[in-house]
Amino acid sequence: MKNIVRHTVFWPVVALVALLLVNTIARPTFAKIVIQNGQLYGTPIEILRNSAPLMLVALGMTIVIATRGIDLSVGAMMAVSGSVALTIIDSSPTPEAPGVIALAIGAGVLATLLFGTWNGFLVSVLGIQPIIATLVLMLAGRGIALLITGGFITTVNSAPYKFISQGYVLGFPFAFFVSILAVTVVVLIQRKTALGMLTEAVGINPEASRLAGVRSRGIIWGAYAASGVLAGFAGILYSSNIMAADANAAGNLIELDAILAVVLGGTSLMGGKFSIAGTVIGVFTIQTLRSTIVFLGVPPPVSPVFLAGVVIVVVAVRSQLVRQTAARWFRAIRSTVRPLNSKVTS
Numbered sequence: 001m002k003n004i005v006r007h008t009v010f011w012p013v014v015a016l017v018a019l020l021l022v023n024t025i026a027r028p029t030f031a032k033i034v035i036q037n038g039q040l041y042g043t044p045i046e047i048l049r050n051s052a053p054l055m056l057v058a059l060g061m062t063i064v065i066a067t068r069g070i071d072l073s074v075g076a077m078m079a080v081s082g083s084v085a086l087t088i089i090d091s092s093p094t095p096e097a098p099g100v101i102a103l104a105i106g107a108g109v110l111a112t113l114l115f116g117t118w119n120g121f122l123v124s125v126l127g128i129q130p131i132i133a134t135l136v137l138m139l140a141g142r143g144i145a146l147l148i149t150g151g152f153i154t155t156v157n158s159a160p161y162k163f164i165s166q167g168y169v170l171g172f173p174f175a176f177f178v179s180i181l182a183v184t185v186v187v188l189i190q191r192k193t194a195l196g197m198l199t200e201a202v203g204i205n206p207e208a209s210r211l212a213g214v215r216s217r218g219i220i221w222g223a224y225a226a227s228g229v230l231a232g233f234a235g236i237l238y239s240s241n242i243m244a245a246d247a248n249a250a251g252n253l254i255e256l257d258a259i260l261a262v263v264l265g266g267t268s269l270m271g272g273k274f275s276i277a278g279t280v281i282g283v284f285t286i287q288t289l290r291s292t293i294v295f296l297g298v299p300p301p302v303s304p305v306f307l308a309g310v311v312i313v314v315v316a317v318r319s320q321l322v323r324q325t326a327a328r329w330f331r332a333i334r335s336t337v338r339p340l341n342s343k344v345t346s
Contacts (some may be wrong), residue, residue, distance in 0.1 A: 076141025116228015
């Protein structure tokens with residue numbers, strides 16, 4: 001039992017389950033799922049669908065944070081990816097052709113791969129602090145997206161592109177399967193190969209890992225490139241959901257949600273050990289919180305305060321000091337109850 005409680009994902013799972021229970025008790029319809037035309041609908045299904053962009057971004061953020069870094073440019077890269085993709089589709093005479101859709105997605109993700117590689121170059125080669133290196137692209141990225149769209153919101157009408165975020169497969173949203181695929185790929189690369197161990201080694205002590213023969217520069221560089229690729233696919237999902245390229249709104253502040261999901265999942269911002277499963281749970285927790293705000297009718301001006309309050313409680317529960325204090329109280333109560341039980345028995 002003690003090993004279960006001490007597991008990295010135990011408290012994140014407890015927080016998510018408690019949040020789902022509170023929602024279900026407050027309004028039983030929260031957990032209701034209906035089937036229409038062979039497709040599943042309901043708040044839980046919407047959570048799975050809407051969490052897809054954040055899931056991709058948070059996975060990339062997990063890898064970057066594991067190397068003792070941070071990536072503040074993921075939201076801007078989402079805007080660039082969506083702008084590139086929709087500009088290509090909008091300029092094509094056949095916006096529904098599979099080749100055009102594939103070209104648009106490939107070009108959008110390629111652009112963010114280049115940006116992620118640039119971030120990695122600044123951090124691993126030039127030695128610039130990650131928060132400063134990625135802040136540059138965070139500020140410039142949306143300007144680049146505006147240049148691509150000419151300063152306007154580009155809208156398209158393409159059923160195949162719309163399907164990416166709004167379509168259904170086997171009753172579930174297609175975006176949910178994109179999340180599953182991304183998680184599977186990251187797990188296979190980071191947990192089924194030596195790369196995950198090397199990433200943790202670089203995050204724990206970059207200099208020691210370099211002296212041990214680990215190519216820390218290449219691993220850090222690759223982490224930011226991977227973050228760029230995942231942010232690019234997230235931008236495709238977001239633009240597919242609204243069928244528009246909005247450089248100002250796409251991925252707005254998603255980097256903060258991604259960092260929060262990683263931390264809630266048990267990954268330390270100090271680098272080293274990381275938990276992909278914890279990140280997945282953290283993403284669902286944040287998306288459930290956002291659905292809770294809407295579902296319970298919390299006024300929009302108050303919603304940030306509500307979100308911050310719940311996050312503080314979740315983080316406090318995982319605090320070492322809080323857990324040690326709770327353990328002392330539990331031992332004190334148990335030591336008090338035992339003599340009383342013995343007296344009653346005698």
